[in-house]
Amino acid sequence: MSLLGIILTFSLVDNIVLSRLLGICPCVGSPGGMRATAGTSAATALLMSLSALAAWALESFLLRPLGLEFLRTPAFVLAVAGLAGLLDVVARRAVPQLLRAAGIPLAGIAVNCATLGVVLIAAKGGFTALQSLVVGLAAGGGFFIALTLLTAIRERLEVEKVPEWLRGLPLHLISAGLLAYAFMAFDRAFLSRLFQGW
Amino acid sequence: MNGPSTRSGGLFRNNPVAVMLVGLCPAAAVTGRVIDALWMSAGLILVLLLTRLSLEILKAFSFPGSGTGHMTDWLSLLFLASCFTASFELVLGAFAPDESAGLGIYAPLIAVNCIVLDRLAGRGSQEPAGPGEIGRSLGQASGLGAGFALSLIVISLIRETLGSGTITLFPIGSFGGTIAVGGISLAPARALVYAGGGLLCLGYLAGAARLVRRVKGAERA
Numbered sequence: 001m002s003l004l005g006i007i008l009t010f011s012l013v014d015n016i017v018l019s020r021l022l023g024i025c026p027c028v029g030s031p032g033g034m035r036a037t038a039g040t041s042a043a044t045a046l047l048m049s050l051s052a053l054a055a056w057a058l059e060s061f062l063l064r065p066l067g068l069e070f071l072r073t074p075a076f077v078l079a080v081a082g083l084a085g086l087l088d089v090v091a092r093r094a095v096p097q098l099l100r101a102a103g104i105p106l107a108g109i110a111v112n113c114a115t116l117g118v119v120l121i122a123a124k125g126g127f128t129a130l131q132s133l134v135v136g137l138a139a140g141g142g143f144f145i146a147l148t149l150l151t152a153i154r155e156r157l158e159v160e161k162v163p164e165w166l167r168g169l170p171l172h173l174i175s176a177g178l179l180a181y182a183f184m185a186f187d188r189a190f191l192s193r194l195f196q197g198w
Numbered sequence: 199m200n201g202p203s204t205r206s207g208g209l210f211r212n213n214p215v216a217v218m219l220v221g222l223c224p225a226a227a228v229t230g231r232v233i234d235a236l237w238m239s240a241g242l243i244l245v246l247l248l249t250r251l252s253l254e255i256l257k258a259f260s261f262p263g264s265g266t267g268h269m270t271d272w273l274s275l276l277f278l279a280s281c282f283t284a285s286f287e288l289v290l291g292a293f294a295p296d297e298s299a300g301l302g303i304y305a306p307l308i309a310v311n312c313i314v315l316d317r318l319a320g321r322g323s324q325e326p327a328g329p330g331e332i333g334r335s336l337g338q339a340s341g342l343g344a345g346f347a348l349s350l351i352v353i354s355l356i357r358e359t360l361g362s363g364t365i366t367l368f369p370i371g372s373f374g375g376t377i378a379v380g381g382i383s384l385a386p387a388r389a390l391v392y393a394g395g396g397l398l399c400l401g402y403l404a405g406a407a408r409l410v411r412r413v414k415g416a417e418r419a
Contacts, residue, residue: 021227021393025220025312070288073306074280081276113223113307120303163405165412169219170405177397184392 003134006127010138012186016114017146018179020121023114027143027150028172037151038144045140047087048115051080052122052136059123076119114143150176214342215349215400216407220312224304225350226396231366233375234300235354237290239347241301241308243340245282249314250339252278254332275315283309313342353399361390 001009016022026040055076063069118139122132153175162171212218215225224242228234253275287305291298298305308314358365363383369375389395 019393021396022223022307024222024226024397028222070284073284073287073309074277076306077276077280077309078273081273113310116307116310117303120306124303165409166401166405170401170408173222173397173401173404177394177401180394180397181389181392184394 001131003131006131006134007138007141008191009188010118010135011142011145012183013188013191015142015146015183015186016118016139017143018176018183020117021180022117023112023143024173024176026112026114027147028154028169028176033155034148034151037147041140041144041147043087043091044115044143045137047080047084048118048140048143049133049136050083050087051076051115051119052132052139053129054079054083055119055123056127056129056132072120072123076116076123080115080119114139146176146179149179153179209341209345209348212342213345213349213407214313215346216403217411219404221346222312222400224307224311225346225353226393226400228301228304229350229354229357229396229399230361230391231300231358232351232354233297233366233368235350236347236367237294237297237301238304238308239343239350241283241286241290241305242311242313242346243343244286245279245308245311246314246339246343247336248282249275249279250335251332254335258332276309279314280309313346349403353396353403356399357390357395360387361395362386362388 010016014020017024017027023044058075058079059072063072063075068075118136121139122135125135127135150172154172157171157175166174214220215222221242224238228238256274283306286308287298290301290305355365359379360382363379363381363386365377365379367375367377390399
């Protein structure tokens with residue numbers, strides 16, 4: 001698959017939130033505004049791409065050659081947690097004010113199912129190192145699109161008159177469901193006609 | 199809280215999916231068929247119970263970092279949960295390969311399920327882990343696991359019945375495992391088995407749980 005194909009697939013067609021249904025909790029439960037959304041998405045995309053690359057290295061040089069594929073889950077979980085801890089330390093030293101302002105919960109991102117889900121998809125897809133990196137970035141981009149749309153919908157719904165028993169998270173989940181139906185329009189065949197040869 | 203009341207709390211009053219709204223990803227993703235919901239619930243209950251039991255045993259032997267809330271505690275929790283998840287994947291793949299394929303990447307994701315991590319990481323108690331403490335901890339875990347299973351079964355029954363017109367269970371003897379629901383199977387609402395259907399059902403279930411709590415609260419008042 002070409003890099004454009006990977007980007008379109010993992011950001012729109014196979015959107016990690018609206019198609020794979022991973023990372024729903026941070027998307028519908030995050031109370032932050034657009035600034036926090038951008039920060040969380042950027043951190044998630046960075047962590048996803050680095051984790052996908054680390055997973056590729058683990059799979060290619062350790063798990064598959066030694067026949068240890070059954071240890072994939074613990075190896076990937078610990079790799080993601082270690083990378084998140086490392087990123088957290090680096091970010092706290094390099095851009096502490098940005099972290100505080102955006103309110104990016106790196107520890108939470110580290111172990112959410114979206115990050116591990118992308119890592120598993122990339123590892124099982126048989127991608128190269130560069131493709132794995134792009135898969136992570138594209139999935140992070142898809143996460144950004146979903147999170148931005150859901151934050152915008154949530155901000156709009158807060159000022160609307162809605163049934164009291166649905167106010168808050170139940171209505172956010174229903175909105176996410178309707179958005180997931182809308183994303184079904186990003187069909188692989190439709191996009192392949194738009195971008196011949198992707 | 200003692201054991202039985204904790205169990206019923208996790209099942210209804212503090213249901214993890216419908217009330218506490220954690221562990222939403224598998225509740226929306228693997229509820230297209232009842233059998234997938236059953237296997238996912240079984241996996242989560244096993245991992246939750248085994249991880250909590252192991253942590254309590256480590257605490258009883260004063261393993262460094264256990265129960266202190268430090269980074270080592272967090273990493274040991276992640277390591278234990280992911281090892282038990284990998285074991286569940288292996289057993290499921292060996293005995294029920296079709297169901298294992300049905301769960302796909304959601305089986306390994308039990309390791310980072312919010313219910314497993316939130317409820318276990320939130321403990322960090324310094325109390326010595328006696329038999330009573332272990333029993334109470336396991337009672338709480340089994341209540342949460344049962345609550346998760348109940349929510350998944352309800353959502354999957356609604357989605358599969360209305361969306362496919364069938365109920366898929368375990369094949370036993372001459373019973374193939376699939377029950378066709380008369381009438382609906384001829385013209386099912388296919389939209390419910392897609393990704394959006396899972397989120398819609400989850401949203402309405404959470405809303406219904408809130409409505410029930412309000413009605414009960416008003417009755418008590």
